[in-house]
Amino acid sequence: MSQDLYQTLGVSRDADSDAIKKAYRRLARQLHPDVNPDPTTHDKFKDVTRAYEVLSDPEKRRMYDLGGDPFGGGGGAGGFGQGQGFSFTDIMDAFFGGQGAGGASAAGRGRRARVRRGQDALIRLEIDLADAAFGATHELKVDTAVLCTVCNGDGAAPGSTPIPCETCAGRGEVQQVQRSFLGEVRTTRPCAACRGYGTIIPDPCRECSGDGRVRSRRTLSVKIPGGVDTGTRVQLTEQGEVGSGGGPPGDLYVEIHVADHPIFTRQGNDLICTVTLPMTAAALGTSIDLPTLEADLVNDPAHSDVETVIALEIRPGTQSGTEVVLNGRGVPDLRGTGRGDLIVRMVVETPTRMDDVQEAMMRELAALRDEESPDGQVQAAHKSVFDRLRDAFGPG
Numbered sequence: 169m170s171q172d173l174y175q176t177l178g179v180s181r182d183a184d185s186d187a188i189k190k191a192y193r194r195l196a197r198q199l200h201p202d203v204n205p206d207p208t209t210h211d212k213f214k215d216v217t218r219a220y221e222v223l224s225d226p227e228k229r230r231m232y233d234l235g236g237d238p239f240g241g242g243g244g245a246g247g248f249g250q251g252q253g254f255s256f257t258d259i260m261d262a263f264f265g266g267q268g269a270g271g272a273s274a275a276g277r278g279r280r281a282r283v284r285r286g287q288d289a290l291i292r293l294e295i296d297l298a299d300a301a302f303g304a305t306h307e308l309k310v311d312t313a314v315l316c317t318v319c320n321g322d323g324a325a326p327g328s329t330p331i332p333c334e335t336c337a338g339r340g341e342v343q344q345v346q347r348s349f350l351g352e353v354r355t356t357r358p359c360a361a362c363r364g365y366g367t368i369i370p371d372p373c374r375e376c377s378g379d380g381r382v383r384s385r386r387t388l389s390v391k392i393p394g395g396v397d398t399g400t401r402v403q404l405t406e407q408g409e410v411g412s413g414g415g416p417p418g419d420l421y422v423e424i425h426v427a428d429h430p431i432f433t434r435q436g437n438d439l440i441c442t443v444t445l446p447m448t449a450a451a452l453g454t455s456i457d458l459p460t461l462e463a464d465l466v467n468d469p470a471h472s473d474v475e476t477v478i479a480l481e482i483r484p485g486t487q488s489g490t491e492v493v494l495n496g497r498g499v500p501d502l503r504g505t506g507r508g509d510l511i512v513r514m515v516v517e518t519p520t521r522m523d524d525v526q527e528a529m530m531r532e533l534a535a536l537r538d539e540e541s542p543d544g545q546v547q548a549a550h551k552s553v554f555d556r557l558r559d560a561f562g563p564g
């Protein structure tokens with residue numbers, strides 16, 4: 169034995185049988201060839217199974233702990249390769265009691281309950297940025313399974329009742345014995361005749377075909393908290409699918425998708441907007457009215473007193489690319505701890521078209537400011553290089 173079996177299973181030397189079983193189950197779920205097609209995991213799976221075979225058997229474990237060879241001279245080890253042909257569900261069923269059956273009792277034995285909790289449901293909701301930031305209530309149409317009112321969930325037509333299944337004598341399961349590399353394996357499977365319920369409904373309810381629930385479309389009111397973002401899920405307890413047999417409903421998750429805003433982009437809790445300034449305003453300085461995100465809420469009576477514009481001072485000599493940060497003017501935090509910032513990015517716009525008068529004034533301004541045209545500067549630069557070259561190498 170080159171490997172330490174306890175290490176192989178990732179358990180301590182004093183691990184009890186429960187811990188060993190748990191460790192094996194976890195590894196088998198990762199490594200079984202049915203689950204993990206990567207061939208390098210096949211050997212690992214074999215090692216793990218060997219380790220489990222020894223450590224789960226008190227006799228073999230004691231022998232191993234004393235330094236003996238629990239595989240009895242290799243005879244037992246010979247059969248291991250076949251393990252790969254054994255299905256994942258079989259192993260899980262054999263050792264851990266019908267995990268594959270899904271929703272059986274805690275021990276995995278016995279009848280499946282007809283009445284089961286329903287599944288969670290997920291629905292997408294697109295909202296605008298202001299609603300995402302400040303919260304809103306939305307009407308939502310949802311399509312889920314609801315309780316069948318004809319049979320009240322039990323699935324039997326009015327006046328009839330479910331009867332015990334003859335195939336499994338009401339046990340809901342049938343046993344099968346298989347020989348395998350792990351020895352004799354008893355596999356318990358849900359009874360096919362009654363689908364594991366142990367009872368059969370001879371006269372199913374016409375409305376729900378015996379399922380105890382029907383699909384229905386209804387309108388829900390959802391309160392969206394302020395600060396949500398794309399991908400946030402709002403949980404509505406017990407608004408999901410009603411379970412089979414009229415079981416309690418699962419939860420409904422509303423997944424938020426925030427629509428793009430024409431002015432603001434969001435970065436975490438910060439809002440970013442771009443303000444384009446005429447060249448003259450950037451040079452001279454000015455004051456502009458910047459619309460706030462709250463301005464989108466003015467029609468909402470709950471937010472009638474919001475500030476819809478911010479007077480933003482633009483300092484004389486503002487450069488393109490300057491950012492002004494307005495603290496606390498961004499998106500409120502979902503957990504209620506303050507607000508992000510509003511970041512205003514300035515872009516100075518150079519005139520692209522000027523009439524003759526404007527151009528003449530611009531040239532006059534350039535002359536007054538001693539600013540040669542870039543073309544002139546390039547020529548000057550060339551000239552000075554040429555001059556220097558001639559000074560260095562020229563005649564004279």
Ligand SMILES: [Zn+2]
Pocket residue numbers: 316317318319320321323324373374375376377378379380381
């Ligand atoms: Zn029904």
Ligand SMILES: [Zn+2]
Pocket residue numbers: 333334335336337338339340341359360361362363364365366367
């Ligand atoms: Zn049955």
